[in-house]
Structures are given as structure tokens and as C-alpha cells.
Amino acid sequence: xxxxxxxxxxxxxxxxxxxxxxxxxxxxxxxxxxxxxxxxxxxxxxxxxxxxxxxxxxxxxxxxxxxxxxxxxxxxxxxxxxxxxxxxxxxxxxxxxxxxxxxxxxxxxxxxxxxxxxxxxxxxxxxxxxxxxxxxxxxxxxxxxxxxxxxxxxxxxxxxxxxxxxxxxxxxxxxxxxxxxxxxxxxxxxxxxxxxxxxxxxxxxxxxxxxxxxxxxxxxxxxxxxxxxxxxxxxxxxxxxxxxxxxxxxxxxxxxxxxxxxxxxxxx
Numbered sequence: 001x002x003x004x005x006x007x008x009x010x011x012x013x014x015x016x017x018x019x020x021x022x023x024x025x026x027x028x029x030x031x032x033x034x035x036x037x038x039x040x041x042x043x044x045x046x047x048x049x050x051x052x053x054x055x056x057x058x059x060x061x062x063x064x065x066x067x068x069x070x071x072x073x074x075x076x077x078x079x080x081x082x083x084x085x086x087x088x089x090x091x092x093x094x095x096x097x098x099x100x101x102x103x104x105x106x107x108x109x110x111x112x113x114x115x116x117x118x119x120x121x122x123x124x125x126x127x128x129x130x131x132x133x134x135x136x137x138x139x140x141x142x143x144x145x146x147x148x149x150x151x152x153x154x155x156x157x158x159x160x161x162x163x164x165x166x167x168x169x170x171x172x173x174x175x176x177x178x179x180x181x182x183x184x185x186x187x188x189x190x191x192x193x194x195x196x197x198x199x200x201x202x203x204x205x206x207x208x209x210x211x212x213x214x215x216x217x218x219x220x221x222x223x224x225x226x227x228x229x230x231x232x233x234x235x236x237x238x239x240x241x242x243x244x245x246x247x248x249x250x251x252x253x254x255x256x257x258x259x260x261x262x263x264x265x266x267x268x
Contacts, residue, residue, distance in 0.1 A: 081122025
């Protein structure tokens, strides 16, 4: 019998905090990783800044509006590294036979895989993104109601579920072909960078891809439109953005269950 949902949530955060605490034992590595994670976005900032040195707007978007979307995207990416980094170890668990041990424990196997790893370096992206989000909101003179702050928080949670679950789905290919999972998951990870900018900047094919196949548009673009009060905002897609993460999580759960049914064990 599995524990109650509240008990599972407690176990989840307990396991993740243990991972994070172990990383704090190496202080130099912690600070180098933290700064490195933040510096990954410097190139993006410099690119945006250089463009707006030449033009006042890009496809109707101002500098601070683009940076607002950028911040909405990088905060959940950092949270995924902090709390949903375990699926990257799935191929290793299968190849080394350690998944058998996971399946024998009296906890959901999927929960154990999610908590298999955690990267404290994601904190750099979270801090930088929050600072930029506040600064952009100030520059844009946004006045959000209390429920809209709750909506932003819900979007962050939904985005973490969306991105983490997409990584989980791609890693499940390790049950059939371990050698292809890392490259595919890396490709999906690299494509999350597209979520930092309005999808209208891309060709029609990419717009469809980023909305309905790899739905990264629900991370920052659709919620950003309604928060900024843009005229092209779609309230259904905007305020329904957190549900995209729930849907992808449900799909990941089904893929995980299907994959386990075809798992034959380390000795097979």
C-alpha cells in the first residue's frame, strides 16, 4: 500500500532537501555552479539589449516586455533543476540494474525516479529570473491584483510540471533503446530556450510545434500576454496555461506505466 498523497509530498520534499544539503557540503562548487547557472543567461540578455539598441520594438514587443517573458521562462527552468532533475538518471538506473531496487520499495517508482537527483545550481536561474521579473514589472508599471500573483505562482508550478514531465517522457525511451535517450532529451532541453521569446517571432511550423507538440508557449508566452494586457491575448490559453503542465504530467504518467509493463528486469 502506498502512503497518502500528503505523506508522499512530504517524502518528496524530504528526499530533495537531502540532495540539496549534500551539495552544500562543497561550498566552492556551490558558488561556482550558482554563478555559472546565472551566467548562462547573460548571452541572452546581451543579445536582447543589442537588438533594442538599434530598434525601439521587435514585432510590436518592447525591451521590457520581452525581458518579462524571458524571466517567466527561466524561473521554472531553474526550479526543474532543483526539484525535477531525477529523470536524467533513468537510463543509468536501467542500464546498471538499479531500477529493480526502486521497484521493490514501498513507494511509487515514478516518485523515486523524480527524486533521484537534484541540482542546486538551478537556484542561480531562479534568483536571476525573479529579480528580472520584478524589475521588468516595475519598468512596465504593472499593477497586479493579489489573485494575479497567485496565477503567476500557479504558472511556475505548471511550467515545472510541463518541462520536467517532457524530460521524463523522452527518458522513458531508455526502456527500449538506452543510447538514444540522452541526445533526444538534450534536444528537448535546448528547445526550451524558445520559450523565452514570443512564438510570433517564429515561423508558422514552429508556432504549431511550440503550442501543441512541445507546448513551451504555455510557459511564458500565453500567460505573459494576459499579464501584460496585450490585445492579442487569449484568456482561455492564458489563464489555462497552468493546466498544460497537468496534462503533460498525466501523459508522462501513462507513458511511465506503459514503459514499466515492458520492463523485463536487469537480468533479462
